[in-house]
Amino acid sequence: MSVAPMMDWTDRHCRHLHRLLSRHALLYTEMVTTGALIHGDVQRHLRYNAEEHPVALQLGGSEPADLARCARLGEQWGYDEINLNCGCPSERVQRGAFGACLMNEPPLVADCVKAMVDVVQVPVTVKHRIGIDKDESYAFVRDFIGTVAEAGCTVFIVHARNAWLKGLSPKENREIPPLRYAVVQQLKQDFPHLTIAINGGFNTDALVQEQLQHLDGVMVGREAYHNPWWLARWDGLYFGAPESTLTRESVEAAMVDYMVREAAEHGTHWYAIARHMLGLRHGLPGARRWRQVWSDHRLKDRPPHEVMALART
Secondary structure (H helix, E strand, O other): OEEOOOOOOOOHHHHHHHHHHOOOOEEEOOOEEHHHHHHOOHHHHHOOOHHHOOEEEEEEOOOHHHHHHHHHHHHHOOOOEEEEEEOOOOHHHHHOOOHHHHHHOHHHHHHHHHHHHOOOOOOEEEEEEEEEOOOOOHHHHHHHHHHHHOOOOOEEEEEEEEEOOOOOOHHHHOOOOOOOHHHHHHHHHHOOOOEEEEEOOOOOHHHHHHHHOOOOEEEEOHHHHHOHHHHHHHHHHHOOOOOOOOOHHHHHHHHHHHHHHHHHHHOOOHHHHHHHHOOOOOOOOOHHHHHHHHOOHHHOOOOHHHHHHHHHO
């Protein structure tokens, strides 16, 4: 079980919350471009909290040498996996010639993977779609995996939708192209020696458990963010751990302690952290008011312990 890399969402504060809820799920950073690491503030992009392990760094790029340099940086910073983004369909990413459009160039992706595999000891993995635009040919994704696997990648996380590179927003690309789970299952049958995980549309344990009958893992995206309490069941259900004794109140209190620590160590305002836990009471009576208190900009100058007390009244 893993939580998908999600731009603007899975920052280190979000990952801290998810780690409180599940000790074992694999967590991913937001996508970090090679340009941002090579020309920008490395610490800002790569800093994470020690308790986040296991945590993977997702890179965006298409130049093998740049990716190798950034993969080495990720390993030096202690990340447990380096993941190459071959699934993002946004036009901004396309202008950089990476993301989902890389699926049209399997030999280049193979070169990128080999360049990273050659310089790091941690796993190098690829996250991708099952096709591009409206071409639903199975051979396309089968040959993509076959080519990239020969370069040394043994783990593929497959978003079970095509990526439409023109005419759809990233949000629409997560909703309009149909989910085709059977394609991913066929990939596992054709490549039994590879680790194949599936991503796309998972919001219940029943859906997850069905896919785990056929595949090696399930990656959850939006549902993990909007309904994070779901993660509290994962360790018991999927990792053989004892049933969780967590409560929403204890997780909220732990997040408040983290807010205090972050303010003292890094000057981070609690408001930037609280936004990630607004789904913690998803579906419960009083959840709307609780969210309103934690997102009330008029309370920004109050200490987070006071805000928690207000939210609970």
